Amino acid sequence: MTQPGSRDTSTEGRAEFSAGGVVVHGDDVVAIVPVKRDAAGNRVLGLPKGHPDGDESPQAAAAREVREETGVQAELVEELGEIRYSYERRGRTVSKRVLFFLFRYVSGDLADHDHEIEDARWIPLAEAARTLTYKGERDIVKRASSRLSSDR
Secondary structure, three states: OOOOOOOOOOOOOOEEEEEEEEEEEOOEEEEEEEOOOOOOOOOOOEOOEEOOOOOOOHHHHHHHHHHHHHOEEEEEEEEEEEEEEEEEEOOEEEEEEEEEEEEEEEEEOHHHOOOOEEEEEEEEHHHHHHHOOOHHHHHHHHHHHHHHHHHO
16 A cells, blocks of 8 residues: 555556467468557557456467457467566556467458557568567567477
8 A cells, every 4th residue: 555645656667468479371470560659659560469358368368369459360379488578658667578379370351450450461480580570579480480390
């Protein structure tokens, strides 16, 4: 409880959790451009991800976010691992952990993405591993690509 006259610091150093997906179809992966820009106002090319709703499992949250942000139905293959990073929100540092899962495309149309996404597109896995905005997501795509190549 915050004492009267003191500053509420409960959100300082706050940790967030999200779950996301690497959706593959052949040698391509779904990449998204969110409506929201980075801190410098630039477009971001990334992977679908978001916070679990209520007591939703990370796997269910990742599948739901994939569906909402890309318009596609995908089948869960396996866990890929997590990335960690921090960012500033309203002058406070927020630590974030994102657990990613590998999915295989089943059906759907990228044009059916939700309003939070400006664009969803298929790009070659190798290109995504070079061009996604954030290094952690590029590394996750490389891990997915490696796992897929060992399955072939």
